[in-house]
Amino acid sequence: MQLAKRVQQLPPYLFVGISRAIAEKRAKGIDVISFGIGDPDIPTPDPVLDALEKGAHKPANHRYPESEGLPEFRKAVCDFYMRRFGVKLDPATEAINLIGAKEGIGHAALCFIDPGDTAIVPDPAYPVYNIGTMFAGGITHYVPLKEKNGFLMDFADIPTDVAKRAKVLWLNYPNNPTGAVANLEFFEEAVRYCKEFDLYLLHDACYTEVTYEGYVAPSALQAKGAMDICMEFHSLSKTANMTGWRVGMAVGNSAMVNALMRVKSNIDSGLSQAIQEMGIAAINLPQRWLDGNNAIYRRRRDRVVRGLRDIGLDAVAPKAGLYIWTKTPPGYTSADFARVLLDEKDIVVTPGRGYGPAGEGYVRLSLTTPDERIEEGFRRLKGWIVPPPPIK
Numbered sequence: 031m032q033l034a035k036r037v038q039q040l041p042p043y044l045f046v047g048i049s050r051a052i053a054e055k056r057a058k059g060i061d062v063i064s065f066g067i068g069d070p071d072i073p074t075p076d077p078v079l080d081a082l083e084k085g086a087h088k089p090a091n092h093r094y095p096e097s098e099g100l101p102e103f104r105k106a107v108c109d110f111y112m113r114r115f116g117v118k119l120d121p122a123t124e125a126i127n128l129i130g131a132k133e134g135i136g137h138a139a140l141c142f143i144d145p146g147d148t149a150i151v152p153d154p155a156y157p158v159y160n161i162g163t164m165f166a167g168g169i170t171h172y173v174p175l176k177e178k179n180g181f182l183m184d185f186a187d188i189p190t191d192v193a194k195r196a197k198v199l200w201l202n203y204p205n206n207p208t209g210a211v212a213n214l215e216f217f218e219e220a221v222r223y224c225k226e227f228d229l230y231l232l233h234d235a236c237y238t239e240v241t242y243e244g245y246v247a248p249s250a251l252q253a254k255g256a257m258d259i260c261m262e263f264h265s266l267s268k269t270a271n272m273t274g275w276r277v278g279m280a281v282g283n284s285a286m287v288n289a290l291m292r293v294k295s296n297i298d299s300g301l302s303q304a305i306q307e308m309g310i311a312a313i314n315l316p317q318r319w320l321d322g323n324n325a326i327y328r329r330r331r332d333r334v335v336r337g338l339r340d341i342g343l344d345a346v347a348p349k350a351g352l353y354i355w356t357k358t359p360p361g362y363t364s365a366d367f368a369r370v371l372l373d374e375k376d377i378v379v380t381p382g383r384g385y386g387p388a389g390e391g392y393v394r395l396s397l398t399t400p401d402e403r404i405e406e407g408f409r410r411l412k413g414w415i416v417p418p419p420p421i422k
């Protein structure tokens with residue numbers, strides 16, 4: 031017996047060595063501080079939990095949901111797009127709900143990629159764009175995001191023959207892991223580029239609401255002509271501290287949204303309606319709640335950046351998102367630096383290589399670590415002289 035190639039081909043879990051080391055340390059009672067995964071430590075707000083309580087008692091919610099989501103959920107999403115981005119969407123055809131954005135992102139390739147087709151994917155990136163492509167039998171063409179370009183994709187870096195044969199282009203701004211942001215002109219350029227090469231544009235907009243100092247992130251759908259070729263993914267995971275509840279949405283071009291709905295309706299039975307009702311409450315949280323939540327992350331961002339600079343790292347404060355992306359000290363690979371932080375200081379960071387080849391030479395720190403743990407982490411790092419890199 032043999033497992034399917036798509037499973038055999040899954041990249042080795044890069045963090046396996048680090049995960050083992052963390053588990054060993056914790057088993058010995060060592061206090062390990064994690065800046066690893068981006069999973070908000072702050073609880074889901076009360077109005078959202080209240081909606082679950084109410085929704086749980088409705089018998090209609092005890093039955094199978096529709097794959098595309100409750101009409102009320104889709105309307106709340108479209109109302110949000112209008113008030114937030116000025117983008118008019120039809121709830122009946124241009125919005126569906128997802129079991130978290132990850133589910134929709136993973137399944138999207140099944141809508142657009144046939145075996146042997148190419149997907150253009152940023153590097154570094156959230157790994158699911160590549161894995162979804164691989165599961166659909168497609169080939170990923172990575173485009174390095176360069177620091178000198180503010181980690182924006184430079185479309186001139188894509189060879190013309192690749193653009194001609196590719197089917198989709200993935201983007202993600204505000205960006206995980208680099209913290210980069212894109213303006214509307216960038217999305218206009220992306221739409222022009224995709225139209226020129228007959229590409230579907232898939233934009234992951236999961237972090238548009240986690241922003242600092244008045245920065246307002248655009249939606250790709252605001253770009254002229256985007257509705258002809260673009261589908262955008264959104265999530266309440268980070269916006270409203272809801273990673274555990276799995277509420278996401280896909281919006282945009284109706285044929286693209288319909289294709290995803292058809293794929294989903296054949297392999298999942300939608301998101302629990304009571305949880306969709308939580309989603310509606312989350313979408314309608316007042317702006318002052320979002321501002322308060324983002325103020326916590328901003329304080330942490332500044333603390334982490336200051337702490338990293340104190341040990342000689344060149345950290346930059348992002349305008350949005352939950353991550354600090356910083357270069358490793360000279361001579362260190364991302365895995366070696368993550369390892370030395372764990373070995374010497376019991377601190378976990380994510381090696382940049384896990385986000386693609388161009389992530390090498392960086393590590394990522396997540397701001398979803400409680401303030402007192404951040405303080406303790408940087409207390410440990412105060413005055414630390416980074417040892418020379420291992421000799422290979």
Ligand SMILES: Cc1ncc(COP(=O)(O)O)c(C=O)c1O
Pocket residue numbers: 068129130131132133135156202205206234236264265266267273276277278
């Ligand atoms: C860029 C990006 N897209 C999508 C997701 C997944 O979001 P969700 O929790 O809605 O599945 C994440 C989660 O970390 C992410 O960083």
